[in-house]
Amino acid sequence: MHNCKRTRDALIDLAMGELNEAQARAIRAELHNCDGCRAEQLAIAGTLGVSRQALSAEHGSDEFWRGYHNRLQNRLKAMPVVESSPRANFWDGLRAFATSSVRIPLPAALASVALVCVLSFVALSRGQVNQIPETPIAKVEVHTVHVPVVQEKVVQQVIYRDRKRPKQLSFDYANLNTATATAKPVPDSAKLNLVGFKPADQVKMTIIKGNDQDEK
Amino acid sequence: MSSEQELIRLAQVGDSDAFCVLAEAYERRIYSLAFHFCRDRQDAEDLSQEVWLKAYSAVANFRFESNFYTWLRKIAINCFLNHRRAVASKYPHEQVSEDSANERPAHSWEASFHNQLVIDRVMQALSDVTAQQRLIFLLKHQEGLTYEEISRSLGCSVGTVKKSVARTIAKLRERLGANEEPEKYISCAAAGILS
Numbered sequence: 222m223h224n225c226k227r228t229r230d231a232l233i234d235l236a237m238g239e240l241n242e243a244q245a246r247a248i249r250a251e252l253h254n255c256d257g258c259r260a261e262q263l264a265i266a267g268t269l270g271v272s273r274q275a276l277s278a279e280h281g282s283d284e285f286w287r288g289y290h291n292r293l294q295n296r297l298k299a300m301p302v303v304e305s306s307p308r309a310n311f312w313d314g315l316r317a318f319a320t321s322s323v324r325i326p327l328p329a330a331l332a333s334v335a336l337v338c339v340l341s342f343v344a345l346s347r348g349q350v351n352q353i354p355e356t357p358i359a360k361v362e363v364h365t366v367h368v369p370v371v372q373e374k375v376v377q378q379v380i381y382r383d384r385k386r387p388k389q390l391s392f393d394y395a396n397l398n399t400a401t402a403t404a405k406p407v408p409d410s411a412k413l414n415l416v417g418f419k420p421a422d423q424v425k426m427t428i429i430k431g432n433d434q435d436e437k
Numbered sequence: 438m439s440s441e442q443e444l445i446r447l448a449q450v451g452d453s454d455a456f457c458v459l460a461e462a463y464e465r466r467i468y469s470l471a472f473h474f475c476r477d478r479q480d481a482e483d484l485s486q487e488v489w490l491k492a493y494s495a496v497a498n499f500r501f502e503s504n505f506y507t508w509l510r511k512i513a514i515n516c517f518l519n520h521r522r523a524v525a526s527k528y529p530h531e532q533v534s535e536d537s538a539n540e541r542p543a544h545s546w547e548a549s550f551h552n553q554l555v556i557d558r559v560m561q562a563l564s565d566v567t568a569q570q571r572l573i574f575l576l577k578h579q580e581g582l583t584y585e586e587i588s589r590s591l592g593c594s595v596g597t598v599k600k601s602v603a604r605t606i607a608k609l610r611e612r613l614g615a616n617e618e619p620e621k622y623i624s625c626a627a628a629g630i631l632s
Contacts (some may be wrong), residue, residue, distance in 0.1 A: 233599075233602060233603050233606060234599075237577060237578070237602065239583065239584055264610060265606060265610075268606060268609045268610050268613055269578065269606070269609075271555055271559070271609075271613060272559045272562075272578065272609050272613075273578060273579070274555075275555055275556045275559035275560075276469070276473055276559065276575070276578070276579050277469070277579070278552070278556055280465070280468060280469055280472060286464075286465070289464065289468070289482060290457070290460070290461060290464065292482075292486065293457070293460060293464065293486050293489055294453075294457050296486060296489075296490060297453045297456060297457060297460075297489070297490070297493055298453050300453070300490065300493060300494065313498060324592070
């Protein structure tokens with residue numbers, strides 16, 4: 222399907238030689254089918270042909286060019302001689318490298334700047350964490366001090382005496398099988414005697430009724 | 438070793454005569470480019486000679502990695518851009534003098550009235566666009582650079598280059614009357630140029 226707008230948009234590229242062979246062939250095929258597009262193509266080609274002729278027209282007579290060349294020659298001879306040296310080349314190359322620039326899209330530039338900022342911040346914060354605080358070195362001074370020795374004093378005092386404690390208890394600890402086997406050994410004098418003890422078959426419980434007022 | 442390379446090597450060790458021989462081979466192309474860029478004969482001479490002086494001072498660094506004219510054209514483009522910046526700072530709104538734009542040179546290179554008419558109209562069309570658009574058109578149409586090469590040389594996008602070329606062609610068509618009677622006018626004008 223022929224599209225005049227699309228074809229005419231490509232006509233300048235065709236005239237300027239910016240299309241590849243396949244694209245050019247396709248556009249030329251389109252031109253066969255549309256008189257309007259073909260007229261447009263002829264107009265562009267004619268305009269460019271005329272302008273090329275006009276631009277390449279001779280700009281001056283031989284006399285003009287002789288004068289031009291003489292003036293250029295005089296100016297060149299007046300210039301100081303510039304010779305190439307490896308040292309100059311090195312510095313020129315270094316200067317060119319230092320002043321060279323690269324065109325990158327704005328979002329990429331902003332992302333790079335942000336990345337550098339974040340990395341710098343992280344590096345600085347890590348440096349602060351790892352940094353050992355400087356503590357002043359303690360200055361050691363030796364002084365000899367004569368201290369009088371305090372004489373040792375022995376104090377004896379009875380803290381507690383149980384005057385009411387019975388001398389013998391009637392409870393035999395030896396017959397008890399308790400988990401407290403590691404307990405302190407009980408002196409023989411303190412062991413209870415349960416010989417003759419017979420437990421009752423029945424439990425008797427006596428309930429005494431009363432109230433609080435009786436106690437008063 | 439070709440004679441051009443030999444001349445370049447001689448110029449690199451300070452032989453100004455050898456450099457003058459080199460300049461003689463390319464000075465008309467550089468001057469033409471300068472003239473169509475600045476549209477004034479005196480400015481074109483100053484600008485083109487400045488290109489040669491810069492080339493002479495930098496020829497010691499030429500490493501034969503590219504064609505000599507390609508290297509020279511890069512210097513010329515830088516000179517033109519510097520000139521444009523200087524003009525822009527001097528005249529912020531780039532007051533184009535109609536007299537200088539339409540100035541008819543007193544040389545004998547205009548052979549006929551038709552030739553001069555067409556040349557004047559082309560020059561008028563080029564003066565209607567900005568300096569950058571004009572330079573882009575000249576680099577594309579006269580020097581044969583690709584859109585990509587022009588965008589790299591001037592530091593602008595390929596889209597800008599395409600738009601500049603389209604804009605300049607539109608102006609040329611307008612000035613040459615190609616929009617009204619393309620076949621009649623252009624063929625007549627081209628016949629005048631070619632005669």
